[in-house]
Amino acid sequence: MAAEIRDIEVVVFDVLGTLVDEPGGLRAAIRDAVPTADDAAVDELLARWQRHVEREQQRIAQGDRAYATSETIDAEAARLVADRAGLGDPATVARMAAAGRRLLPWADSVAGLERLARRFPVLGLSNASRTALLHLNAHAGLRWHQALSGETVRAYKPAPEIYRLAVDTAGCPPERVLMVAAHAWDLRGARASGMRTAYVHRPVGDPPTGSDVFDGHFGGLDELVTALDR
Template identity: 80%
Template sequence: MAVIPDIEVVVLDVLGTLVDEPSGLRAGIREAVPTSDAGCVDELLALWQRHGERERQHIARGTRAYANTSVIDQEAAQLVADRAEFTDPPTLARLATAGQRLPPWGDSLAGLERLSRHFPVLGLSNAAHSALLRLNAHAGLRWHQALSAETVRAYKPAPEVYRLALDTAGCAPERVLMVAAHAWDLRGARAAGMRTAYVHRPVGDPPTAGDDFDGHFGGLDELVTALTGG
């Protein structure tokens, strides 16, 4: 098991790393379209995810003004409603907030609690401020501080998002550890000078042979043990 020394602050991604985003969105879609079979739900989920990825890319390229995740999720929910052919406003409104009701992975809550006994722990999420507040409450995530990329009006892996975490941590980048289940996120953190740890999740973006992260872990519990020695 990799050991990562000389860490002062731990920063964790939220969506996908601490909560199961696809499962939560599937649940929201099934609730909105209860007659859908599994294949239809997966198709609607893919529609939602493609929209989010496309719009974040437009924002990164400067071809769309910044819009937070609440706006983009509202748009995605409308696309799902159009495809599934439902128009009920309360159903659409609830579907648009499905991303605020995501279940935590089995080791997330205990892992955060253990980490917080040894380090200042920050969440760093692309989720909007208000969405992150409700997501943390629903999933039971407890932080010393939770940071939203909305503060800098950008999305990871934009460098200004990692600078937000580093400014909050108040120490040298090489003493700040970024933890994520997405290699693309860790590449952005590494470019900002942060240490990096990949935690495996079934829905993550695994490292490639060319990635040089400080640690690879099978779960959050393994990471905490490596950092704390027990």
């Protein structure tokens, strides 16, 4: 369901999963590190990585662990994958751990951001660390006017302080800031902070449920840009 969204001053994008294919990039890095693994084994290793990241971010949110950057948690996940796969070469493990710096954009991400950035201030808002975002932006060719990391407030989305960081940076009322994401859980956090919300479909996203109320649902960035251009 595409929609026309009015009275927006700043557009904020989630990065991992919304603009770049995070699972695909991690899967490729695991396959490179363990070339003898079949598809099922790679999928199991990827699931192990993702479970670790999710669990540690939740522990941080609950106060059970001090804040650690995404790169620290990814390094832990890579070590778990390496141990499971019997991989002992430190250089190979280190390259796998840095996979988050080398994620590829979705086909419409670069052009969509380019179009939007001609008309709106555009922010990235990510759980990725500042250093990871720097390298990821360069690798994927993403264009925005500023990229914000949860590292700044030492929290992970959907913690409210991350959305406040975006609104404070935007310098306008939250109802004039549009949060764009492929993850309904992310948009729920933004909406609770007073931001406008737009869901963009991605194969790896978290789709809305029937109870979610977002300002627009879009099949891709082209649809979103067209709606904002009206």
